[in-house]
Amino acid sequence: MSTPAKGYAAHSAETPLEPWNFERRAPRADDVSIEILYCGVCHSDLHFARDDWGMASYPVVPGHEIVGRVTAVGDAVTNYKAGDIVGVGCMVDSCRQCSSCNSGLEQYCAEGFTMTYGSPDRHDNTLTQGGYSDSVVVSERFVVRMPEGIDLKSAAPLLCAGITTYSPLRHFGVKKGHKVGIIGMGGLGHMGVKLASALGAEVTLFTRSESKVAEAKKQGADHVVVSTDESQMAAVTETFDFMLDTVPVQHDINPYLNALKPDGTHILVGLLEPIEPPVSGAGLVFRRRVLAGSLIGGMPETQEVLDFCAEHGITCDVEMINIDQINEAWDRMAKGDVRYRFVIDMASIREGNSAA
Ligand SMILES: [Zn+2]
């Protein structure tokens, strides 16, 4: 039997989020039913709902940084039981049989993974709905366990912002002795600073604004470079092993390539648009530099980043909100006015700030 759920949905690109009652599917044999406790607010939520990427479907309940408590499990579920505290990130399904899926890299599924919201379900073709709601039903393969002792509120954003920055740092082998530049100091950037530091790297934050220098040092950056200051940029020519670029809008990456040593790697995790202005071929060729991209992380690595953060005492800096503050939060997020992630306390949807 499907179960009634309460959420906040966008019904078009122009309308604000509003309370919406809908149904969660009847659990399948491999499904975990989850009562949602917290949900992080990611910039992608806003982009998707406002159809900035031309892929929206409505109504949509956004939210893919979900922490909750298991309420029931299907007969075939082996890893979870009622009462467990679990997480759900950006993916809820994939083909499960291509080489990427078989390698635990479901984010690169040959058929495309099923997004937590706004994707057709692979079995019944209904649209998936995300975590700005009181419950969710997800196949256990796409559920992770929240480690003992981790602060659940501030751990929610690890399921997107955390894994998005952790996965490339791990994949490209960042370790003690490496010099790593983090470009941008938003939700992704501040996690990049913390995670690269915890991996032992010497971390430099690149920011356009002088005003973020003190804050970046507080977050654990060893150095800060104001990228709009040409003399500061010139002073770091050919200095870095890696550059983790979290900026989601078009920007000139040539000055950052020049800051890489020979064989250095520039990793894009925020930009989905064409690179503009164009990248200098010489900037790559003359120093054998690598320009790379990376998308979130697979399910095994999503569990790994949670465990890593629990072990190292790393969490996201969050500002808690109630669900009825979500539209205001989106406006502030669009202006960069949040340090560094809003997280919705989902008790607020159960207490009545919800659909009648
Ligand atoms: Zn996200």
Ligand SMILES: [Zn+2]
């Ligand atoms: Zn696949």
